[in-house]
Amino acid sequence: MQENIIDIKSLDMDARGIGHIDNEDGSPGKVVFVEGALPGERVSFETFKKKKNWEAARMTALHRESSLRVKPKCVHFDYCGGCSMQHLEPSAQVAIKQRVLEDNLWHIGKVKAETVMRPMYGPTWGYRYRARLSVRHVVKKGTVLVGFHEKKSIYVADISSCQILPPHVSDMLLPLRALIGSLSLYNQIPQVEVAVGEDVTALVLRIMGPLTADDETKLKAFADQYQIQFWLQTKGPDTAAPYYPLEPQLHYLLPEFGVRMPFKPVDFTQVNHHINRVLVHKALGLLDVQPEDRVADLFCGLGNFTLPLATQGREVVGIEGSTALTERALDNAKANGLSAKTSFSTRNLFEVTVEDLIALGKFDRMLIDPPRDGAMAVSLALGALREQQPELMPKRIVYVSCSPSTLARDANVLVNVAGYRLSKAGVVNMFPHTSHVESMAVFDLA
Numbered sequence: 001m002q003e004n005i006i007d008i009k010s011l012d013m014d015a016r017g018i019g020h021i022d023n024e025d026g027s028p029g030k031v032v033f034v035e036g037a038l039p040g041e042r043v044s045f046e047t048f049k050k051k052k053n054w055e056a057a058r059m060t061a062l063h064r065e066s067s068l069r070v071k072p073k074c075v076h077f078d079y080c081g082g083c084s085m086q087h088l089e090p091s092a093q094v095a096i097k098q099r100v101l102e103d104n105l106w107h108i109g110k111v112k113a114e115t116v117m118r119p120m121y122g123p124t125w126g127y128r129y130r131a132r133l134s135v136r137h138v139v140k141k142g143t144v145l146v147g148f149h150e151k152k153s154i155y156v157a158d159i160s161s162c163q164i165l166p167p168h169v170s171d172m173l174l175p176l177r178a179l180i181g182s183l184s185l186y187n188q189i190p191q192v193e194v195a196v197g198e199d200v201t202a203l204v205l206r207i208m209g210p211l212t213a214d215d216e217t218k219l220k221a222f223a224d225q226y227q228i229q230f231w232l233q234t235k236g237p238d239t240a241a242p243y244y245p246l247e248p249q250l251h252y253l254l255p256e257f258g259v260r261m262p263f264k265p266v267d268f269t270q271v272n273h274h275i276n277r278v279l280v281h282k283a284l285g286l287l288d289v290q291p292e293d294r295v296a297d298l299f300c301g302l303g304n305f306t307l308p309l310a311t312q313g314r315e316v317v318g319i320e321g322s323t324a325l326t327e328r329a330l331d332n333a334k335a336n337g338l339s340a341k342t343s344f345s346t347r348n349l350f351e352v353t354v355e356d357l358i359a360l361g362k363f364d365r366m367l368i369d370p371p372r373d374g375a376m377a378v379s380l381a382l383g384a385l386r387e388q389q390p391e392l393m394p395k396r397i398v399y400v401s402c403s404p405s406t407l408a409r410d411a412n413v414l415v416n417v418a419g420y421r422l423s424k425a426g427v428v429n430m431f432p433h434t435s436h437v438e439s440m441a442v443f444d445l446a
């Protein structure tokens with residue numbers, strides 16, 4: 001172990017301060033990533049990993065403090081891996097995410113947005129309505145832990161509360177640990193998934209064996225006391241089924257569009273209903289759908305954008321890779337009286353071709369909301385469409401992304417091959433205190 005002093009110049013996406021060890025002639029030398037240090041700070045560090053061109057280190061003393069440093073709200077922040085940026089003022093977190101987006105667009109995508117949109121905000125604390133919590137029975141501690149992983153570790157962090165979970169879920173953490181510890185299956189429940197709906201919270205227990213009558217009594221008593229709904233999952237996500245109580249049905253609302261969206265706790269849904277409303281409002285505002293428009297919603301999930309879009313356009317075609325989700329989207333369209341304007345199909349969009357796009361016909365507008373892998377095949381197919389049938393190209397595309405690097409890669413194709421302009425781009429502060437960057441980009445036919 002070696003101790004040194006360094007000036008921190010910037011922050012990487014894991015919220016590590018970046019500085020250089022000066023060469024003997026004073027020029028910047030090897031890069032050092034210092035955990036816990038912020039830009040503008042002068043810190044002592046201790047290296048724990050040394051490579052030829054860089055070192056990873058942890059901060060051991062703070063000699064000059066950044067004005068953007070704040071006291072983390074969560075008492076578990078030092079070791080819980082669920083958050084990485086609580087020591088940084090929230091608006092500075094957003095500024096960093098904005099810069100990450102712009103850097104990715106420029107360095108990976110070789111594109112610049114004509115307009116950088118103001119960041120879109122949601123709640124800063126208690127926002128995480130969806131969470132997958134790990135469960136471990138720790139023999140040495142004689143207890144069951146329920147939480148996120150420790151930083152850079154496979155161990156489950158010993159947390160008693162969580163500031164990014166809604167308060168009623170945070171308050172349930174210790175009772176949940178006690179409940180699981182009291183079951184016959186105390187060491188056969190590896191995970192609990194949390195999904196908060198408008199009027200009920202579901203906890204999905206992944207169980208590896210059968211429940212005893214005593215376990216059932218305890219689960220039901222807990223559900224009654226904490227007003228939650230237990231689901232049980234015996235194998236893959238498809239096996240998740242409501243256990244107790246069977247009502248009410250989990251759902252969220254999009255009041256601006258009069259849409260009520262039932263969902264299952266293992267379905268993909270956006271992390272928080274409030275920020276989802278901001279996201280849908282903004283995406284639809286940018287897409288500017290006209291009453292005569294035919295719209296494509298690619299990676300449509302259970303219809304989160306499709307149904308609001310159907311309240312504005314002539315027809316919306318939702319395409320999604322999961323049959324379970326397209327089935328749910330169909331049911332949701334029906335329940336919201338929007339079946340006549342919507343259709344849904346299941347398709348692997350990572351393999352979509354220009355022939356597929358031609359067969360789907362002309363779309364005036366397109367919304368793309370892919371997983372982290374992005375929408376490379378869609379972008380390439382649009383590039384080929386420009387060559388083969390340019391009259392079929394959507395005039396405007398709104399791309400919602402959870403990965404700035406794949407958005408940048410696809411933006412390169414959409415701009416430099418398919419001939420779109422990148423009119424606007426900006427970040428959505430969907431996951432405060434984490435390094436996760438959600439963003440939105442608008443492409444217009446040049």
Ligand SMILES: C[S@@+](CC[C@H](N)C(=O)[O-])C[C@H]1O[C@@H](n2cnc3c(N)ncnc32)[C@H](O)[C@@H]1O
Pocket residue numbers: 268269270299300301302303304305319320321322325347348349350369370371402
């Ligand atoms: C970021 S989510 C967006 C879902 C939806 N737009 C929403 O707002 O709830 C990405 C969606 O892409 C779907 N997906 C993942 N891989 C896919 C693929 N290869 N082809 C089509 N859809 C895929 C997932 O099932 C998921 O529903």
Ligand code: SF4
Pocket residue numbers: 074075076077080081082083148159161162163164165
């Ligand atoms: S995920 Fe929750 S417990 Fe972990 S650091 Fe963040 S607020 Fe604290």
